[in-house]
Amino acid sequence: xxxxxxxxxxxxxxxxxxxxxxxxxxxxxxxxxxxxxxxxxxxxxxxxxxxxxxxxxxxxxxxxxxxxxxxxxxxxxxx
Amino acid sequence: xxxxxxxxxxxxxxxxxxxxxxxxxxxxxxxxxxxxxxxxxxxxxxxxxxxxxxxxxxxxxxxxxxxxxxxxxxxxxxxxxxxxxxxxxxxxxxxxxxxxxxxxxxxxxxxxxxxxxxxxxxxxxxxxxxxxxxxxxxxxxxxxxxxxxxxxxxxxxxxxxxxxxxxxxxxxxxxxxxxxxxxxxxxxxxxxxxxxxxxxxxxxxxxxxxxxxxxxxxxxxxxxxxxxxxxxxxxxxxxxxxxxxxxxxxxxxxxxxxxxxxxxxxxxxxxxxxxxxxxxxxxxxxxxxxxxxxxxxxxxxxxxxxxxxxxxxxxxxxxxxxxxxxxxxxxxxxxxxxxxxxxxxxxxxxxxxxxxxxxxxxxxxxxxxxxxxxxxxxxxxxxxxxxxxxxxxxxxxxxxxxxxxxxxxxxxxxxxxxxxxxxxxxxxxxxxxxxxxxxxxxxxxxxxxxxxxxxxxxxxxxxxxxxxxxxxxxxxxxxxxxxxxxxxxxxxxxxxxxxxxxxxxxxxxxxxxxxxxxxxxxxxxxxxxxxxxxxxxxx
Numbered sequence: 001x002x003x004x005x006x007x008x009x010x011x012x013x014x015x016x017x018x019x020x021x022x023x024x025x026x027x028x029x030x031x032x033x034x035x036x037x038x039x040x041x042x043x044x045x046x047x048x049x050x051x052x053x054x055x056x057x058x059x060x061x062x063x064x065x066x067x068x069x070x071x072x073x074x075x076x077x078x079x
Numbered sequence: 080x081x082x083x084x085x086x087x088x089x090x091x092x093x094x095x096x097x098x099x100x101x102x103x104x105x106x107x108x109x110x111x112x113x114x115x116x117x118x119x120x121x122x123x124x125x126x127x128x129x130x131x132x133x134x135x136x137x138x139x140x141x142x143x144x145x146x147x148x149x150x151x152x153x154x155x156x157x158x159x160x161x162x163x164x165x166x167x168x169x170x171x172x173x174x175x176x177x178x179x180x181x182x183x184x185x186x187x188x189x190x191x192x193x194x195x196x197x198x199x200x201x202x203x204x205x206x207x208x209x210x211x212x213x214x215x216x217x218x219x220x221x222x223x224x225x226x227x228x229x230x231x232x233x234x235x236x237x238x239x240x241x242x243x244x245x246x247x248x249x250x251x252x253x254x255x256x257x258x259x260x261x262x263x264x265x266x267x268x269x270x271x272x273x274x275x276x277x278x279x280x281x282x283x284x285x286x287x288x289x290x291x292x293x294x295x296x297x298x299x300x301x302x303x304x305x306x307x308x309x310x311x312x313x314x315x316x317x318x319x320x321x322x323x324x325x326x327x328x329x330x331x332x333x334x335x336x337x338x339x340x341x342x343x344x345x346x347x348x349x350x351x352x353x354x355x356x357x358x359x360x361x362x363x364x365x366x367x368x369x370x371x372x373x374x375x376x377x378x379x380x381x382x383x384x385x386x387x388x389x390x391x392x393x394x395x396x397x398x399x400x401x402x403x404x405x406x407x408x409x410x411x412x413x414x415x416x417x418x419x420x421x422x423x424x425x426x427x428x429x430x431x432x433x434x435x436x437x438x439x440x441x442x443x444x445x446x447x448x449x450x451x452x453x454x455x456x457x458x459x460x461x462x463x464x465x466x467x468x469x470x471x472x473x474x475x476x477x478x479x480x481x482x483x484x485x486x487x488x489x490x491x492x493x494x495x496x497x498x499x500x501x502x503x504x505x506x507x508x509x510x511x512x513x514x515x516x517x518x519x520x521x522x523x524x525x526x527x528x529x530x531x532x533x534x535x536x537x538x539x540x541x542x543x544x545x546x547x548x549x550x551x552x553x554x555x556x557x558x559x560x561x562x563x564x565x566x567x568x569x570x571x572x573x574x575x576x577x578x579x580x581x582x583x584x585x586x587x588x589x590x591x592x593x594x595x596x597x598x599x600x601x602x603x604x605x606x607x608x609x610x611x612x613x614x615x616x617x618x
Contacts, residue, residue, distance in 0.1 A: 017571055029324035031140060031164040032191060035580055036327040036353065036517075057359045061324050061331045 003050070003074055007067045010045055024067040039064065050074055082248040083271045085153035087278065087313045088114055089241065095289055095315035101146045102339065103320035108143055110315065113150065115237035120151025120184075120215070122242055123235050127213045127228065129182055131156035131246055134254060136180040137299060138162045138171070138196075140188040141320050144216070144232070145299055148184045149253075149308055153271075156244035157182075158251040160266070161299035164189065166579045170264065172199045174256045178266055178467050179210045186232065187218040197224055248272035254467055255302055255402055258520045258582065260511065262528030266467035267302075267402050277405035277461040278309035280434055284409065285343065285370055285396075289315035292339060292367070296321050296346035301518070302402035303375065306345050316343075326350065333358035333365065340367040345398070347518030348378035349550065355386045366392055374398035374406075375518030376550050377425045377506070384421045387414060399428035399506070403476070403490050405461040407435045410503060427503040428496070435459035438489065439496060444478060454510050455496045456489035463490075514543040514551040521582045526553055529577050530587070533570065535563035540593060541584065542607040544614060554610045555584040558593065565589070 001009070004024050011022050015038050028034055034042065042064070043054055052074070063073040081090060091100065092114035100110045108116065129135060135152045137159055139145050152159040160178060162171050175183070185193060200211050201224045217229040252271045259265040281287070287310055295307035295318050311318040319339045325332045333354055336344070344351075351373055354360065371386070371393045378397065387395050391414075400406035410429025415421065431437045438446055439453035447453035456478050465473040478489040493511050496504045512523040523541040530539035538558040543551035559565055570587050594605035 017568060017575065019572060019575060027324070029327050030188065031323055034327070035165075036349075039327045056357045057330050057362060059328060059330050059357065060334075061328050064328065065324060 003071045004067050006049060007046075007070055010049075011042065011067070014045075015041060022067065024071075026067070027065060028067070029061065029065050046070065046074070052077060082275065083153070083246065083250075084252050084274050084278070084309060085117075085150060085271075087275075087309065088117060088150045091312050091315045098289060098315055099317045100312055100315075101143055101318050101320060103141065103143050104322055106143055108146065110312075112237070113146060114241075115239055116147045116235075117150035117154050118238040118241050119235045120147055121154035121244075122238055122240075123215065123230060124151065124155040124157065124182060125242055125244070127182060127215075127230075129155045129157050131244065132251055133157040133182070134160050134178045134180050134251075136160050136162050136175055136183040138164060138183055138185040138189055138193075139216075139299070140164055140186065141295070141298060141322055142186065142188070143320065144184075144186055145320065146308065146318075149299075152184075153252065154242055154244065156242075156246045156250070158253050158268075160254045160256075161304075163256075163298070163300045163579060164192075167576050168192065168195050168199050169577055170579065171196055173263060174266070175200065176210055177263075178254055181210050182213045182215065183211060184215045185218075186216045190218040190221055193218070193221050197221075197227070200224070246271070248275070251464070255300060257402060258513070258522040258525050259472075260513075260522040260524040262525050262532070265469055265472060268464040268467050269405070270464055273405065273461050273463060274305065274309060276434070276459075277305060278313045280432060280461060281306050281406065282310040282313050284432070285310075285372070287311065287314045287316055287343070291316040291342045293318045293343045293345070294321055294336060294339070294341040295319060296326060296344070296350055298323075302405065303345055303347070303518070305405065306372075329353040329357035330359050333360060333363045336365055336368070337363045341365075342367055342369045343372070344368060344370070344393075345372040345374075347375040348373050348382070349376070349517040351378070351386055352382045355382055355389065360389045365390055368393045371395045372398050372409075374400070376515035380422055380425055383412065383426065384415060387412070397426040397428060400457075400461075401490070401492050401494070403463045404435075404457055404459050404492075407432050407437070407457045407459050407461070408504065424505075427499060427505045429503050431457065431504070432459065435461070436487075436489075439498065440478075449498050450500070452495050452497045452507050455492045455494050455504070457492060458487055458489045462488075514553070516546070516550060516552055516581045519579070519581045521553060523553065526555060526574070526578065526582055526584065529574055530555060530557055530570070532577075533565070533573055535559050535565045536570075537561075537563075538593065538601065540601045540603050540606050542603045542610065544585075544607060544610045553582060553584040554586055554588075554607075556588040556590045556593065556606055558590055 092110040096111035099107045100113045135157045137148045214229045248271045252274045254266040256264040293311045297303035307318045395412040397410040399408045408429045495507045526541035527539045537560045541555040544554045546552045594602040
């Protein structure tokens with residue numbers, strides 16, 4: 001599975017308990033998808049799964065608004 | 080003379096026409112523009128049949144349209160009903176039908192949920208017939224049920240002419256739905272009088288002026304938003320509406336607070352704790368902040384003093400008051416002196432506002448001796464009219480007493496308080512089974528009622544367990560009916576379709592027996608302690 005699929009699966013199955021299938025472009029931070037607790041869980045998941053450390057200053061709308069954005073952020077980091 | 084909340088805007092549009100009233104995501108509306116857009120919306124609503132006293136639903140994400148909607152609805156003589164955009168559809172349908180909403184205001188950002196909501200409204204369940212007839216702001220591509228009319232935001236032209244609708248201060252201004260212990264939400268009704276009294280009292284207490292920039296953190300259906308939407312405009316200040324995404328990203332939130340040079344902050348402690356722990360405040364300049372107001376739940380002292388140290392120029396105040404009375408007390412937190420250790424106690428709720436009167440009573444409604452714990456009853460001109468169409472609650476929620484041959488009406492807060500030697504009140508707990516989660520009220524009995532309603536559930540118990548960062552969250556346990564089979568995930572999904580996310584238990588234990596009290600009742604306290612021990616053993 002690529003990064004986007006891993007994130008899709010984690011958010012849809014674990015964070016949302018199967019309530020909804022998220023797409024790469026969905027606004028994760030709008031009203032419908034994840035709350036502020038969910039954001040913390042998501043960051044912890046990203047750190048564990050992709051063996052990286054996400055500093056507080058990187059946890060921003062720019063990097064985490066969509067699955068695509070997270071993918072881009074992670075790709076840039078690994079360069 | 081001002082006696083209606085809508086007149087706030089009329090006056091500020093005259094006094095500060097070119098000043099920014101609201102900002103959101105780099106867009107803004109001056110007072111003149113807001114006034115014209117609100118007039119335009121009011122004309123449209125009136126042409127769609129809105130009449131004095133009608134309830135108009137607001138189903139919007141946080142945006143400039145929120146401000147246009149509130150003032151436009153008032154200008155049409157109606158009351159606004161803010162619907163939680165995150166709530167499960169069944170709950171939104173309940174509110175719409177319960178208070179007979181015929182007109183709903185929405186926008187493009189709700190296009191995901193709108194079709195489902197409209198579908199559910201077509202087939203009403205329960206005692207209330209479907210009431211919805213008109214939808215304003217329907218996004219393209221969303222099909223409306225037969226018989227429901229619509230218009231889009233672009234159809235509404237701003238107008239320099241205010242509609243001529245006569246209403247008075249005792250007319251209904253807004254209804255906010257909150258958790259009810261019997262399993263259905265209850266609608267808190269405020270009039271123009273109670274809303275305006277609050278707007279004035281808050282503006283006066285916090286010395287708001289047209290130079291202030293208020294950060295609107297709370298969503299519309301949360302009563303704290305009234306400071307940003309009523310008191311800010313009353314003095315011609317600028318309210319910066321913080322989009323939902325920022326409230327989840329503390330590093331972006333602190334950036335916004337800096338860029339927008341916010342002067343007044345009002346939110347639940349949870350948001351402030353997030354700012355302190357994850358807001359990279361060391362890289363930000365928030366020196367414009369002059370007052371940080373918080374309320375809705377307890378703010379652990381170490382986080383409160385931690386943030387005070389980070390923001391030495393800001394005053395910090397604990398604000399108290401159930402949505403039923405808007406607000407009735409505040410406590411200015413004194414800064415720690417050099418070398419003083421951080422106290423363990425949370426800040427008191429302070430002294431009751433000068434325009435309100437309180438009594439603290441025991442179980443028999445007898446006043447307690449000062450310093451003893453009792454329930455706080457408050458009488459204030461910022462108090463609600465009552466709950467929408469709930470005569471039962473409207474008897475039990477108030478304490479009526481004869482004073483000087485007249486009836487004085489006190490609201491029973493359900494909060495247990497204790498008067499401290501310095502005259503401030505300390506919050507000690509709840510009289511009933513209500514808990515707070517990030518400021519949201521959760522009636523544990525409502526959570527149980529939803530669990531019990533599942534056809535496979537025999538018995539259910541819900542209880543509060545401490546959350547990681549202060550406050551509480553819901554946990555629950557159920558016993559299934561004989562031969563029924565149901566997984567925790569299935570049950571959580573069922574509850575998630577009926578309760579707002581903050582009220583969904585973090586876990587439901589499927590049990591075969593419950594601890595019982597001597598009389599055979601479920602011993603919820605024992606269940607709670609078990610859950611707390613289980614949490615403790617994991618950390």
